[in-house]
Amino acid sequence: MADTKFASFLYDQGDRITLLKRILTKLGNPDQDFSIIHVCGTNGKGSTSMMIAACLETMGQKVGLFTSPFIGDQTNSIQINSQSISQSQLAGLTGLVKNMMVTPQFANNELSDFEALFLIAMLYFSNQSVDYVVLECGLGGELDATNAVTTTQYSIFTEIGLDHVGILGSTIEKITATKSKIMRPGNTTIIAPQHSDAVNRIIREEARSKGAKVIDAGRFVNVKYQKLNSQLIIDYQTTKLAGTFKFGLIADYQLENLRTVLTWLINFFQSANTTLTIDEILEHSLSQISIPGRFEMINESPVMIVDGAHNLDGIRSFVDSVNTNFESLKKVIVVGFLKDKDYQDSVDQLSRIKHATFIISEPANDSRKLSGEQLRQTFYNTTHIKYPVIKDPIDAINAAKIQSGSLDLVVGSFYLLNPIRTYIKSLEDNTHDKTS
Numbered sequence: 001m002a003d004t005k006f007a008s009f010l011y012d013q014g015d016r017i018t019l020l021k022r023i024l025t026k027l028g029n030p031d032q033d034f035s036i037i038h039v040c041g042t043n044g045k046g047s048t049s050m051m052i053a054a055c056l057e058t059m060g061q062k063v064g065l066f067t068s069p070f071i072g073d074q075t076n077s078i079q080i081n082s083q084s085i086s087q088s089q090l091a092g093l094t095g096l097v098k099n100m101m102v103t104p105q106f107a108n109n110e111l112s113d114f115e116a117l118f119l120i121a122m123l124y125f126s127n128q129s130v131d132y133v134v135l136e137c138g139l140g141g142e143l144d145a146t147n148a149v150t151t152t153q154y155s156i157f158t159e160i161g162l163d164h165v166g167i168l169g170s171t172i173e174k175i176t177a178t179k180s181k182i183m184r185p186g187n188t189t190i191i192a193p194q195h196s197d198a199v200n201r202i203i204r205e206e207a208r209s210k211g212a213k214v215i216d217a218g219r220f221v222n223v224k225y226q227k228l229n230s231q232l233i234i235d236y237q238t239t240k241l242a243g244t245f246k247f248g249l250i251a252d253y254q255l256e257n258l259r260t261v262l263t264w265l266i267n268f269f270q271s272a273n274t275t276l277t278i279d280e281i282l283e284h285s286l287s288q289i290s291i292p293g294r295f296e297m298i299n300e301s302p303v304m305i306v307d308g309a310h311n312l313d314g315i316r317s318f319v320d321s322v323n324t325n326f327e328s329l330k331k332v333i334v335v336g337f338l339k340d341k342d343y344q345d346s347v348d349q350l351s352r353i354k355h356a357t358f359i360i361s362e363p364a365n366d367s368r369k370l371s372g373e374q375l376r377q378t379f380y381n382t383t384h385i386k387y388p389v390i391k392d393p394i395d396a397i398n399a400a401k402i403q404s405g406s407l408d409l410v411v412g413s414f415y416l417l418n419p420i421r422t423y424i425k426s427l428e429d430n431t432h433d434k435t436s
Contacts, residue, residue: 036158054289064124306417331357
């Protein structure tokens with residue numbers, strides 16, 4: 001196998017899509033072997049993608065799922081019916097792509113890690129003859145590697161906010177315009193309940209120019225809920241139908257993602273080949289669903305929840321969910337950000353959490369991490385409290401467990417969550433091995 005290495009990041013290095021289209025053509029256009037549901041946005045992409053994939057699987061479809069950033073192991077980014085690609089399959093397809101990139105046709109080009117992973121996913125899904133692929137965008141839209149696909153059945157836009165400002169644009173309007181370019185002529189486009197009229201307007205303008213049908217989830221379906229232990233009882237209603245089902249995600253922000261998924265499902269169901277009712281699909285798919293890294297409970301005693309909120313809108317939603325579900329409990333929160341994020345405003349939001357103390361840590365990314373001391377000073381400027389800095393994420397979560405005894409939370413960069421989540425899961429696995 002050629003010893004070609006992939007670059008870490010090439011998104012902002014000119015026109016990448018033309019190159020990726022050439023590579024897909026050389027590979028036999030694997031992206032044309034299945035129907036694609038393309039999910040783009042700032043927050044909620046992963047949760048929305050996983051819920052849609054679960055519904056499709058319940059309907060008897062063979063479903064590919066491509067998500068990023070990966071939680072745990074890189075193989076988790078590429079799944080078929082909830083099963084990750086094997087390490088050997090990933091290695092084999094990686095070798096194929098590397099060998100292609102040293103041929104004369106592509107010898108003067110290079111790929112980023114994300115671009116290579118996208119190509120590998122397309123090959124894998126084609127080789128495995130999937131029916132549908134739920135394809136989550138990376139950080140962008142128009143120039144995102146996933147936008148190299150030829151056609152899509154759906155474009156789904158989750159909440160769009162300010163993130164990756166230096167790359168995607170300096171305003172919500174510019175960011176939305178960039179993301180809206182994933183839309184394909186004549187497809188069905190679904191817009192999540194948005195917080196900005198500008199977002200809706202720009203997406204609708206792009207849809208008109210491409211003859212795409214637009215459905216606004218915020219207008220299409222209403223949702224009410226009641227809490228029952230660790231689940232929600234969801235009542236939903238459109239102008240033509242209504243239903244009830246159990247929902248396994250308790251974070252407040254998942255209700256917005258759920259409305260988007262409901263809108264997609266009701267539309268998709270009109271032509272679906274299934275004997276199940278919509279409520280049966282929802283109950284089977286979503287009553288026990290857990291989204292890795294999104295307000296995910298990874299330990300029960302003490303309760304430990306991790307959330308990859310890493311931009312202002314995500315942090316605001318995390319704070320609301322914590323205050324709603326755990327208002328009266330004392331809590332210890334391990335927090336760490338990358339230095340290119342809006343951490344000042346995020347700290348202002350985190351300081352709203354009631355009965356909370358913080359342990360400041362550093363994400364496992366040496367080139368991009370925000371130093372613990374700098375984050376500590378930011379917290380001090382807001383709260384006038386000098387919180388401890390424990391740079392190593394594992395040491396930080398162990399200190400939190402000792403300090404709280406009841407409720408621990410981890411929030412911030414996925415580079416912070418991943419090592420903590422892997423560590424806690426390994427402790428759980430070791431306990432099971434000893435008792436089995």
